[in-house]
Amino acid sequence: MVLDSRLTTVFLPIVYIVVFAVGLPTNAMAIWVFLFRTKKKHPAAIYMANLALSDLLFVIWTPLKIAYHFNGNNWIYGEGLCKVLVGFFYGNMYCSILFITCLSVQRYWAIVKPLSQNRRNNEVAIGVSVAVWVGVWLMTTPLYLYDQTVTVTNLNIITCHDVTRPSQNSMAAGYFLTMGILGFVVPTVVCVVAYILMLKSLRNSMTDASITKNRRKAVVLIITVLVMFLVCFTPSNIMLLVHYSLLLAGGVNNGYGFYISTLCLAALNSCLDPFIYYFISEEFRQHVKNTLRCRSERTVERMRVSFNALKYSKKSSTYTSDSGKTQSSSC
Numbered sequence: 001m002v003l004d005s006r007l008t009t010v011f012l013p014i015v016y017i018v019v020f021a022v023g024l025p026t027n028a029m030a031i032w033v034f035l036f037r038t039k040k041k042h043p044a045a046i047y048m049a050n051l052a053l054s055d056l057l058f059v060i061w062t063p064l065k066i067a068y069h070f071n072g073n074n075w076i077y078g079e080g081l082c083k084v085l086v087g088f089f090y091g092n093m094y095c096s097i098l099f100i101t102c103l104s105v106q107r108y109w110a111i112v113k114p115l116s117q118n119r120r121n122n123e124v125a126i127g128v129s130v131a132v133w134v135g136v137w138l139m140t141t142p143l144y145l146y147d148q149t150v151t152v153t154n155l156n157i158i159t160c161h162d163v164t165r166p167s168q169n170s171m172a173a174g175y176f177l178t179m180g181i182l183g184f185v186v187p188t189v190v191c192v193v194a195y196i197l198m199l200k201s202l203r204n205s206m207t208d209a210s211i212t213k214n215r216r217k218a219v220v221l222i223i224t225v226l227v228m229f230l231v232c233f234t235p236s237n238i239m240l241l242v243h244y245s246l247l248l249a250g251g252v253n254n255g256y257g258f259y260i261s262t263l264c265l266a267a268l269n270s271c272l273d274p275f276i277y278y279f280i281s282e283e284f285r286q287h288v289k290n291t292l293r294c295r296s297e298r299t300v301e302r303m304r305v306s307f308n309a310l311k312y313s314k315k316s317s318t319y320t321s322d323s324g325k326t327q328s329s330s331c
Helices: 006-037 043-059 062-070 079-112 119-139 166-204 209-249 256-280 282-330
Strands: 149-152 157-160
Touching (some): 006 043, 006 062, 043 119, 079 119, 079 166, 079 209, 079 256, 119 166
């Protein structure tokens, strides 16, 4: 019923179209700003650049999911590409979670010990980022070891990751339960603890009236980021744990439609992150404004030059025409 419903053939692809349309340009701009516009690199910028790259790698594969769902959940691109899609989908989702966790810990450290920032911190951030990429991609290798495509004969379709072969239930369930715990539960606990400690530190420092306003803004931002993180990733990962626990126990998951819908929330996070950068980093915000302003000024300048050229061309044409009339009259 789920595979044949409008939920998967209409609603899901529309959501992924929004994710692609918003996430592709915003994450591409974020990477460009972090790599080419941010002169002074610091740990937060390094983690945000990696988060933007992870979100971009997630977004660029969504056209395949869009085509798959619009085609009635019928996968026509082969087993290999299905494995790549699934690997990138889950790999980049957990990369995003881990980089948000790294960013949360780094922000806590910057608030508690603001004078401890040095070049070595950048080296640590780069090392941690490399470890996250290597660790996550090693953890996604089992997804390439068993078939992700399954033929559903009564619907005459080939599904990609939506149906698991009975002989592979134990392997798939064990793998995703492990990924759910290591890739979501542990990072979420770290994030929540880091944000609680940040809020506690900021509240204790709200004694100076001159900085109270800025501290309150920081508190609002911290709560917003935490809520967004929990809303985007908690439903999908809880449903993932429930779904594969039932699969391992041989039960039937009647909430599968809700489970794949919650994955859309995780996907939406990839196009919300750039807006978080915009509010977190004043430097990022300034670079984006300057970039848009420069492009706007260049566009206006090009229009002005084109208008002047057209105006001059019309004047020249009129002058030539008038000159020709005068000459003919003289003759």
